[in-house]
Amino acid sequence: MKPALLAALLISAAPAIAQQSVASLPPPVVTDPRIAALRDNARDNDRYAWDVVEGLTTEVGQRLAATEAEARARDWAVKKLTAMGFANVHVEPFDMPVWVRGTESAEIVSPFPQKIAVAALGYSGSTPPEGITGQLVYFDSVDALRAAPDSAVAGKIVFIDHHMIPTQDGIGYGQFGAPRRQGPTIASLKGAIGVVVRSIGTDHHRNPHTGVQYFTDGAKPIPAGALPVPDAEQLVRILKRGQPVTMHLTLVSQKSEGGHSGNVIAEVPGRDPNAPILLIGGHLDSWDLATGAIDDGAGVAITTAAAKHIMDAGRPLRTIRVVWFGAEEPGGFGGNAYAKAHGAEKYAIAGESDFGADNIWRFATKLSTTDPTTYEALAAALAPLGIAKNDKGEADGTDVGPTIEAGAPWISLNQDGTRYFDVHHTPDDTLDKIDPMQLRQNVAAWTTVLAILSGGIESGPKQPKRR
Amino acid sequence: MKPALLAALLISAAPAIAQQSVASLPPPVVTDPRIAALRDNARDNDRYAWDVVEGLTTEVGQRLAATEAEARARDWAVKKLTAMGFANVHVEPFDMPVWVRGTESAEIVSPFPQKIAVAALGYSGSTPPEGITGQLVYFDSVDALRAAPDSAVAGKIVFIDHHMIPTQDGIGYGQFGAPRRQGPTIASLKGAIGVVVRSIGTDHHRNPHTGVQYFTDGAKPIPAGALPVPDAEQLVRILKRGQPVTMHLTLVSQKSEGGHSGNVIAEVPGRDPNAPILLIGGHLDSWDLATGAIDDGAGVAITTAAAKHIMDAGRPLRTIRVVWFGAEEPGGFGGNAYAKAHGAEKYAIAGESDFGADNIWRFATKLSTTDPTTYEALAAALAPLGIAKNDKGEADGTDVGPTIEAGAPWISLNQDGTRYFDVHHTPDDTLDKIDPMQLRQNVAAWTTVLAILSGGIESGPKQPKRR
16 A cells, blocks of 8 residues: 555544644653563463462362451461562451351242242341241332331331442442442331342342441341342242232341451562552452452452562562451451551552452552653553553552551552452352453553562572472 | 356355256245244244243242142143133142252361352252261262272262363263262262262352252162362362362251152144144253243243144144143153153154253254155244254153153254253252243244144134233
8 A cells, every 4th residue: 555545544534643743742651671571471471379369269268257267368378478488477466346147048938939049248137046027128229218118118128129230340339239238227227127138249140149238327237138139030020919028037147246357468578678668469358158269369369479470580679568458348357457557657559459350451540640650651561461541540449448548659450340240249259250361461460560669670599489 | 246257156156056956956845924924923922931931930939849839830830821721721640759858068177178069969868967977089970980999989978070061952961960860879889978979060150950860779878969060170179189088968858758740731622633632841840949940941931832822823733732741850750641641642743842941953853754845844934043954863852752752753942052051950040041032932933833733723713812
């Protein structure tokens, strides 16, 4: 094709671009080839992350906050992080209440007797062992429940419906999570004897999605459970027949004070111990229904693997601190305890991985305003992984949140959440849900971030690789 | 394009076709427009099938053979078939043993304590209420178990693995079903105290796939359970660590004689009561873990809807008999009882729908050899639905099998089984797994078959439509 013809085509196809003068573009940002090599090696060859998440989910399994299983997970973490060559590996314990589920079941007593699958929400009140029986009353949203007169609810079992669909950024979790988060309190204040919600999930499997809720505003704890999506839809069909529907609900659980949890901390020591720290991590605890592979075995695995790749390359100027936070699920206890102990330290960045293990598709950071040069360097180095910069992004993360509140600059690497809420908080959160290729893309992204923010990595005598 | 050029292109693109003389082709088979209209109306507008399967799964739910739930399902069926306008609606009862599951759980005791999901297989032996504890011994196939010395198995809990993958024709169900079907007997004969098998399934959800097995060759019943695929994979990972693995297994169940089931029979009476009958149907019972939507609520719904479309069109020459067979899952009791009572009657065809509700993609029939003209008429009329003729196909179907054995000519309409074994016999076999559009394609295919084999439909005074 003749150059003149090509130029004409470009102008007609994309006038806006063609009219922008090349001279007015900012200078090109070129990624340091050593950083690009670290990134590409992690993307193509990382085994650390799989090794961590496979080991944790296989050798410990579920690790509910403040239970003996979470304590075993901390022991496992200390052993693993030490074996990988991290420094200052230690546990920082804290106290918290402990909630554990017991026997659970639900049945429609009439008009069409049948079993319905159910799981208690965190901090649910307990039924007596023999369960409770009540008439169901339906609401299609928390707002509909809030608007209802007490007389429509008192003495009944409330059923709150919704219709969450999958999204890449997980935006629905806030709005459609309301039945789980506020539903039980509102139902209790109106005199309900129990509450069941359609799971905050986007799948169609017989898996209830558990999750935390608190009884606030003086509401008395009542039994509160999540129904799998197919069971919620079945209940809607049954209710549509127009006859009164009676449910028998057994949700035995136990809450007690005096539980213990802890954060597991490990470091890649920086050459300058006074330089601001790079804080990354995920949470060690999981819900009790599965082995917590995507929530959040993957998060501790990804961030630990990234730190390990820097360690393999040499000594960073800044210390990298990896935290496997305890007790995130019941309310961010580990993140609060960490900030209380370490919030006043100086940080170069704080970020966490807690949204599964699918590809990271965009990132955002406070550095976009405070340090635009570094922001553009991050953007350029992450782009080959398919990650776009998101100028409008915000800080997120339950665990690093309190430390960010205390002043640490933040970075958010957003994973694709399209299939996250199919599995989130269900019995299905198992290792097979992690795609090893996408897991490596995550490791590559975090390795890139650490390398760019490290202050420079000085190669030293190679440490023996331990796996 | 010039005709000469088109011809040249055709010849170069497909020489084999181009070289076949048009004169040597058989005469074209043209579908009677009235039959095509019936077919297309069913494909585009059928609501009967959805109505049946939605009603049965919602208002009855699970309907395990020989239980009170299956009896409720028969009552529902009689009411429904009568309301739809069928004639001679009645139940033909038979006796059989009844097996029901009780409390079930499994845990790894050591080296990595954790829960494993499990469901008993049909006719499993029962553990005591407190369960049994034993060391696991792994086999990657039934053949490996068969080859093992008794001493490797005696006193242990056998775990049989396999690797079934999805296929369109479901071919793997035979071979990879061996761990479920023969595994428990072989394990028992070698002195095992229990057996768990990787579910005969192709999904990755925490759903066990139950199913029937019998203890033969004098084997003593032992507890026999199915593990969901993720749990079986977890067990393999745990075993690969090389330490002895101890499992605690609770599979309480109860088997007793003196149960009752029955076949529900309904007819569209033919104008000639002596003409051979068109026998179609599916099975009414389901496993107890779900509402039995694809297995086999869909089957009774599809065949019933097809018969209803003929009824709506007028009176066929031949009687159409629809059977909702009882107790198929525990071993084809309904099909055997039917053949015992009716096997000697004269049939024009016998066929059943019992492979889900996804699109029918091919068909086969004995008529291909005994009545090639009708075979070609069927092929021509089914082709617009995307259904290919399968000259090498065979009779299938547990329920119509004994009647075919007794001499009835058979027809098999094969559904796409690619996703069938994701759901088959699991808690996930619920209404949401049925795609209404594919369900209608099934109804259209069966309507077409009935119309062609009806001997002619005479329009009569329209009966009032009842839904």
